[in-house]
Amino acid sequence: MKPHHLGHLSMLLFAALVAGSFSLGRMAAPHIEPTTLNAVRFIVAAAIVAGLASLSDGWSRQVFAAPWRYVLLAGLYAVYFVAMFEGLKTAEPVSMAAVFTTNPALTAVFGYFIVAQITTARMALAIVIGAIGALWVIFQGDPAAARAFEIGRGETIYFWGCFGHALYSPMLRRLNRGENALAFNACVLAVGAVILSLWAGRDLVQADFDALPGIVWVTIAYTAVFATALSLLCVRYATLRLPSAKVMAYTYLVPSFVILWELALGHGAPALLVVPGIGLTGLALILLLKDE
DSSP states (O other): OOHHHHHHHHHHHHHHHHHHHHHHHHHHGGGSOHHHHHHHHHHHHHHHHHHHHHHTTOOOGGGGSSTHHHHHHHHHHHHHHHHHHHHTTTSOHHHHHHHHTTHHHHHHHHHHHHHOOOOOHHHHHHHHHHHHHHHHHHTTTOHHHHHHTOOOHHHHHHHHHHHHHHHHHHHHHHHOOSOOHHHHHHHHHHHHHHHHHHHHTHHHHHOOGGGSOHHHHHHHHHHHIIIIIIHHHHHHHHHTTSOHHHHHHGGGGHHHHHHHHHHHTTOOOOOGGGHHHHHHHHHHHHHHHSOO
């Protein structure tokens, strides 16, 4: 299988893994501060990935060159994840996933300015269609809500966090120097753990971890292993083989995967009115992935 085909498969896995963090995060958000949860998940994820890097003999002097790169990349990820879990306190997972689909448009803009990646007319059309589909899902297909443009507090917070995620892909492409993938990601996660621990501050020190319900620990474990460590590897692999806008195109699949997660967790299905919006995001994905 060709490298770019594997890149597409890695992003398909990414979309499914990320979707799970929305559903589980919504269940855990009321019980723990976002900075505390994410500090713990980054610590766990960094330990796992660093161990794998050691087993694969991935550590070299090159990995530790220009450590400021890890501060920048980890800072972008930290802002994104804290905004996500803060938003999940009040917003529904499907609506949050719809906001996540604004990433291709943001990434295309950042990709142009950071790594001079050109967005073609068809890709621009796909991004517009995807944005319309995302808005359809956010407003539950209700024209009155769309006219009033009533976006909840959670969705608003998360939207600003998405800037960090959209910046991550082109910045990674710009800053990568061919290091071992596991060692590189371990450094990003380790620095992210430090940033989030300092950000959490007293909340992390005073948190009563023994009293936390099981769903919080399930969410921490899932997000650390699958939605952080593994998804980060997926993004890094695809980013070095596909244009940034195509990498982020897979975010259009996230709302559909979230619906599957919600059904699997017994939370019920969304209103049928959101189906056209999901269909539009699927069309946007097809247009973005089609070769020029």
